[in-house]
Amino acid sequence: GAVVSQHPSRVICKSGTSVKIECRSLDFQATTMFWYRQFPKQSLMLMATSNEGSKATYEQGVEKDKFLINHASLTLSTLTVTSAHPEDSSFYICSAPMTGNTEAFFGQGTRLTVV
Amino acid sequence: GNSVTQMEGPVTLSEEAFLTINCTYTATGYPSLFWYVQYPGEGLQLLLKATKADDKGSNKGFEATYRKETTSFHLEKGSVQVSDSAVYFCALSDPGGSYIPTFGRGTSLIVHP
Numbered sequence: 289g290a291v292v293s294q295h296p297s298r299v300i301c302k303s304g305t306s307v308k309i310e311c312r313s314l315d316f317q318a319t320t321m322f323w324y325r326q327f328p329k330q331s332l333m334l335m336a337t338s339n340e341g342s343k344a345t346y347e348q349g350v351e352k353d354k355f356l357i358n359h360a361s362l363t364l365s366t367l368t369v370t371s372a373h374p375e376d377s378s379f380y381i382c383s384a385p386m387t388g389n390t391e392a393f394f395g396q397g398t399r400l401t402v403v
Numbered sequence: 404g405n406s407v408t409q410m411e412g413p414v415t416l417s418e419e420a421f422l423t424i425n426c427t428y429t430a431t432g433y434p435s436l437f438w439y440v441q442y443p444g445e446g447l448q449l450l451l452k453a454t455k456a457d458d459k460g461s462n463k464g465f466e467a468t469y470r471k472e473t474t475s476f477h478l479e480k481g482s483v484q485v486s487d488s489a490v491y492f493c494a495l496s497d498p499g500g501s502y503i504p505t506f507g508r509g510t511s512l513i514v515h516p
Binding site (some may be wrong): 329397 | 435447496
C-alpha cells in the first residue's frame, strides 16, 4: 500500500528554537498534504492543508507564523515550529491522499517535546 | 457540517471477548466511512473502510457495516487479543472528494490477558 513517511519520530528541543518535521509520500505524488496535531487522549486537530507550489491553507486559530508549512515538491511537505515553547509540545501527524483513493495515508507521527 | 460521534472509552475487555465500538455520523451526501487504528506512539493506520450503503469493510477480524438508515458504522470483532489494544478512530470523508477526513474523538481499547 501507499506509504507516507514522517521524520523525525521524536524530537526534544529547547524553548526558543525551531524544529522542522518532514512528511514524504514514498510511492506516489501528493499535491496536497494535511498536518494534524493531537493532544493526549484526544482526537486529531487539523492544523493546515499543504498545497504543492502554493501557500498552505490554515485552519482557524492556527498561527501561520508559528507553524510554517512548505510543500516544495510533489513528495515532500515540511512543518517548521518556530520559536517553540513548552505549550507546543504535542504529537504532530501528517497525511496525504492518493489520487483515486478515498482515504488518506498517515505518517508515523512526530512527538515534539519543548523543554 | 459533517460530524462523527464515537462511544467514549476506555473500553476494557478480557482476551477473546466480543468487541463493539459504536460510531454514528452526520453528513450531507454519501460519504465514505473509515475506521483507523492508532497504536501507542504511532500514527494512524487504516483498518477498514466502506464506500457505500450496506457495504461491509473487514480486516484482521474486525468488521463494520455502512448503515445509511441508522447513519452508523459500528466496529466489531468476535474475539479480541491483547495486541488489539489501541485507539480506534471512526472517520468519514468529505462527500465533495477533498479527502479531508472528519474524525471522531477516538475510543481507547484495553485488552487484558
